[in-house]
Amino acid sequence: MSTTTRLILSSALASVMAAGLVAPAAAQSKEKCYGIAKAGQNDCGNLSGTHSCAGQSKMDNAPDEWKYVAKGTCKDLKGMTADEARAAMAMKK
Template sequence: MQPTKTMIHNALAGLVALGLSSAAASALAAKGDTEKCAGIVKAGQNDCGTSKGACAGTIKTDRDAEAWITVPKGTCAKIAGGKVTDKPENQHGGAAAVKKTS
């Protein structure tokens, strides 16, 4: 095979693999086999909702104690500094959503 064709085949295979892994992650999330894990998020990578920000990507510091991401159940306890959270402000819309419902 020519090097160009090999590169194209590898790129296409990578895209297919990426699509399959995304579909698997979506299926896992749909089953409810996930949990919110706080204290492990890199700055700007939080999923959503803290008292400091009402939307995803708003946390300014790494490993903020309130910032959370969704991980597969049982994973959070295995990560240093990870803490499963279910605080009301840790929902989509953050503290602003809590105030609206109160």
Template sequence: MINTKTLIGSALAAATSLAATAAYSGPAAQPSFSFEKCYGVVKAGQNDCQTATHSCAGTSTADNQPDSWLYVPAGSCAKITGGSDKSKA
């Protein structure tokens, strides 16, 4: 049986970890390579941007949201099916 101290310690560690993760909620840093923003090709939760429907990087709720973008190497967005250098929203 798990003792009370272990249970409380585990709960506190989980709560602290969750709070630290939630506190980051900001935009993705610009990459060091030559880049462009590619809209409409981002998997849910992998976006690099803030949009009208969510507030920070990593918070898109659906795949291929038309207003969510991802940093990609310059010139490569046009090569991605569904990719656009302009917001589709």
């Protein structure tokens, strides 16, 4: 294996490893905030299980849809925790 190939491979490996170390730190500074996502702007699957991907919410501020927000800001945005969202969904049934 040439020196150039080794350098490219080791650089790629270092990048992958660094990404793995940075992601958990970023996740710790965020929290899921339910009921604030606009239609098509949710971050991932919803509590009701009707979809499992980002960008699939059908209506604004659905209680089962969420977005990541800076930790500690969800209440300021009039959002809910997962438990609060489940309770809100149960009341609608």
